[in-house]
Amino acid sequence: MNRVYTVTQVNQYVKNLFVEDLELNYISVQGEVSNCKYHTSGHIYFTLKDGFGQISCVMFAGHRRGLGFRLEEGQNVITTGNVSVYERDGKYQLYAIKIELDGQGLLFEKYEKLKRNLELEGLFDETFKKPIIKYPETVGIVTAKTGAAIQDIINISKRRNPNVQLILYPAQVQGIGAAESIVKGIKALDNMKVDTIIIGRGGGSIEDLWAFNEEIVARAIYNSKTPIISAIGHETDFTIADFVSDLRAPTPSAAAELAVNDFLRFTENLDDYKKLITRIIRQKTDLIRRQIREYEIRIDHASPEYQIKQKRQNLIDIDNKLNGLIYEKIKNNKHLVELYATKLEGLSPLTRLKKGYALVTDQNYKPVLSSKDVKIDSEINISFIDGEITARVIKHN
DSSP states (O other): OOOOOOHHHHHHHHHHHHHHOHHHHSEEEEEEEEEEEEOTTSOEEEEEEOSSOEEEEEEOGGGGGGOOSOOOTTOEEEEEEEEEEETTTTEEEEEEEEEEEOTHHHHHHHHHHHHHHHHHHTTTOGGGOOOOOSSOSEEEEEEOSSSHHHHHHHHHHHHHOTTSEEEEEEOOOSSTTHHHHHHHHHHHHHHTTOSEEEEEEOOOOTTTTGGGGSHHHHHHHHHOSSOEEEEESSTTOOOHHHHHSSEEOSSHHHHHHHHSOOHHHHHHHHHHHHHHHHHHHHHHHHHHHHHHHHHHHHHHHHSHHHHHHHHHHHHHHHHHHHHHHHHHHHHHHHHHHHHHHHHHHHHOHHHHHHTTOOEEEOTTOOBOOSGGGSOTTOEEEEEETTEEEEEEOOOOO
16 A cells, blocks of 8 residues: 655655755746735735746745845746745645846846936936026037937927027937937037036837936036936936936927027017006106196295295185175164164154154253143143244142
8 A cells, every 4th residue: 555645744745845956946937927916024025927938936935135125016026935835725836035126127227226226316406407598599419310200309499590590419318329429519519608508319128328327427517517408218218317407398399489589579579568557657757747736836825926826815714704894894883873863753752853753841941741730720742843942830730
């Protein structure tokens, strides 16, 4: 009868086979990352796959210190470690001790590392960015002498302002020696003291654009006294040169628009400014004229001559007012006198005498108001309007 083994014994036996195989104790496996999971313990669990198969992988937390990037789905990587059996599940897996990006991934890792270092060094700091000249006379261009990039820049620049001089430094923008060629172009145009420099090229792969990710190009841009606009690749492409440059344009055409002022718009703005200044001057002049007129009036009112005229007029007004009051007073008094005269005339004895009445007085010329006031044989005086007579009282009733 055959010997019977437990599951654990079988798994241990198979594991020993892996351990004894020197090839599997230190092996590098190339593949695409999938099912990547970062565990709370710090371990990374993922699968490597190609077109025909897949293998489970794990990187323990202790080995993550050497991982210079974040492992993500779809990355092509080279994973180095040992293949062994996980006894509990009875399956084999790759225990990773080192993971590197493969192909473009290596370039991307190099790109990220240089980007971090230059950023820490301050080459991307906004405070060091130089302002782009608003109205340039000369614009230098570092790019290939043939291709769509230079044609786009020339066409846009001539349309916007044909008076701006374009100076091309025909640089190599791809392949071995491209970075050195770009650096020479930047330094040459910087020494010529152009107003603005455009560096760029058309789109391409990360390998095609790699010259603009070189450290020597980044430092040449940073050290340039002339402001630099980068226009590299397509709008979604970002190179180290874009971060160091004073201004990034999404395309070479956009770089020309940013570097060269629109002459037609400029002349239109000048006309608008002229109208605005003319209107402001006119308004200011009118305001000053009104102020001067107000000052003249104030000065005229404050002069001795004006004060004398005013006081003279005041005196005339007061004199006219007094004369009016006097005339009115005299008129009122005259009317009162007439009223009193009429009343007195009505009360005068002469008035009554004119009507046929007579005034009777005693010997002392006191009015006799009653027959009882005289005695028999006494004399009385009777006054008429035209004379007076003396009579003796002979009888009274």
